[in-house]
Amino acid sequence: MFSLTTYKNEWLGNIRPDLLSGLVVALALIPEAIAFSIIAGVDPKVGLYASFSIAVITAITGGRPGMISAATAATAVLMITLVRDHGLEYLLAATVLAGLIQIGCGLAGLGRFMRFVSKSVMTGFVNALAILIFMAQLPELDLSAPGVTWFTYVLVAASLAIIYLFPRITKAIPSPLVTIVVLTGLAMTFGWDVRTVGDMGALPDTLPMFLIPDIPLTLETLQIILPYSIAVAIVGLLESLMTQNLVDELTDTRSNRNQECIGQGLANTATGFIGGMAGCAMIGQSMINVKSGGRGRLSSFTAGVALLILVVGLGDLVSRIPMPALVAIMIMVSIGTFSWSSLANLRTHPRSSSVVMLATVATVVWTHNLAIGVLVGVLLSGIFFAAKIAQLFGVTSTLSADGRSRTYVVEGQMFYASVEDFMAAFDFAEPLDHVTIDVRGAHIWDISSVQALDMAILKFRRDGAQVQLIGMNAASETLVDRLAIHDKPGALDKLTAH
Structure with a gap:
């Protein structure tokens, strides 16, 4: 003010x-x-x-x-x-x-x-x-x-x-x-x-x-x-x-x-x-x-x-x-x-931070364009940050005593960089009657993670399993309700068409 x-x-x-x-x-x-x-x-x-x-x-x-x-x-x-x-x-x-x-x-x-x-x-x-x-x-x-x-x-x-x-x-x-x-x-x-x-x-x-x-x-x-x-x-x-x-x-x-x-x-x-x-x-x-x-x-x-x-x-x-x-x-x-x-810090700072700093310097000096140098630095920072956050993501599962139900517990940040690990955590070939996907320890951020969630649910349903999605926080639920298609008619055909 x-x-x-x-x-x-x-x-x-x-x-x-x-x-x-x-x-x-x-x-x-x-x-x-x-x-x-x-x-x-x-x-x-x-x-x-x-x-x-x-x-x-x-x-x-x-x-x-x-x-x-x-x-x-x-x-x-x-x-x-x-x-x-x-x-x-x-x-x-x-x-x-x-x-x-x-x-x-x-x-x-x-x-x-x-x-x-x-x-x-x-x-x-x-x-x-x-x-x-x-x-x-x-x-x-x-x-x-x-x-x-x-x-x-x-x-x-x-x-x-x-x-x-x-x-x-x-x-x-x-x-x-x-x-x-x-x-x-x-x-x-x-x-x-x-x-x-x-x-x-x-x-x-x-x-x-x-x-x-x-x-x-x-x-x-x-x-x-x-x-x-x-x-x-x-x-x-x-x-x-x-x-x-x-x-x-x-x-x-x-x-x-x-x-x-x-x-x-x-x-x-x-x-x-x-x-x-x-x-x-x-x-x-x-x-x-x-x-x-x-x-x-x-x-x-x-x-x-x-x-x-x-x-x-x-x-x-x-x-x-x-x-x-x-x-x-x-x-x-x-x-x-x-x-x-910053020269002495090259030995002690994380390698990703040093790479970002040196890349910014090199780009600005080479091009004499501050905007390009800063853009390169910001993009690299974003890539390294996404890679670090993706490492904090994980999925664990527990099989029921009768061997017919499995609960998958998702923890961490679900976004484009963690989608591959998310999908790899599921065994779609396993014969199951019921699958629970518990996301109370996770946050769903973007359309990539919503599509991965759709794909996992639809693949289980295609093989005859009932799928229950539980534990979404308010922000994740808002995004899923707006973008997800797993409960819509012809959802699997729509998803695999893109």
Whole structure:
């Protein structure tokens, strides 16, 4: 339930750290927003405007204080084909529609489905993102790239030293901010020839303006943008909710998943009307924010506003920030994001959990698609879970003294994975007058188990035995009454026909 007092505290409960961490995040957002624009095939200002808009709006309407949302690679790569084939205006329209879909997901309460993502998948997701964040810095360390020399490595090392050693002096100022200020000052003073933010692309010099995407409002247009919008909406929500879970754990707080879906949707919808591309939560920038002391909504708001001020009002100065400083910050993020304990846990955790974690990491790193990696992890988790539950299933039987009646006692969970064991437990060739199937220790879950129950009863009846089914709980009885056909005319013919 919404509380005005809580909402106010989320804005004003951590003012100084939020302001400082927001400034650090703003500086780290600039080169990434430019890079993501290049990935999507659009002007750098499209990513920069998007990062400003999404950060500010999610700060106001999102469900997770302290989490940073902006233009991301995860959504940018989905728009490449659309931009290439139809142009920027269709990207903006797809962004608006993606936002509306996300709002609908939030209103429908779909955020609750995150509970089905296991801890192993979460760990794999985090480790994969840490690897991707580090890999994204490699082009800035490639000696064959323009502007990259051996001196770049010296500056990266010096930046990392400041990042990790400065907190021993004081934690009042975030060490990443100190790193940026020191390296920029030294580079400008001594005229070092290193790659800078300005080398990534031109910064905008005007404020964003409201505009309606210039596209024909036809069914054909909807058919073009809808597949892209759905993909962006799903991937954006998935990455946002996974990042939200991580920030929840890091800060020992809980947040509202459905509100986050709505907040992300409102941000993307509005962003499409100011010339920005779609985005979502960013685990790298969120980690920078949290590790720099950011906890409240003010940190994300500050990041967005500071980003706009920096690129529009102080573009000449910002363009001279050395890239090695920002590379060092992102390396720090990747090191801090990776769950190093998960490597040691490979020896002690169940093998199935380790397989799920490693499969998630491998799939995300291989495809660079978070949605596919998480989907693989969730599917594997489901398969392993079903296999474990199926092992807890069993059927025992007792023959009467006269040898004419047998009682089968079923225990455990009856579902598609236990059907084979259920059927194998019956001896249909045994001559019996009466068979009792006692399911008081079992629960019937799906149509596969109902059909198996039908088949067992009908086979016994076909051979002349009377069959009694006893002990069903209320939920199982409801399902059996609705789906079972063993008491209907021609039941055996119907069952064997499918």
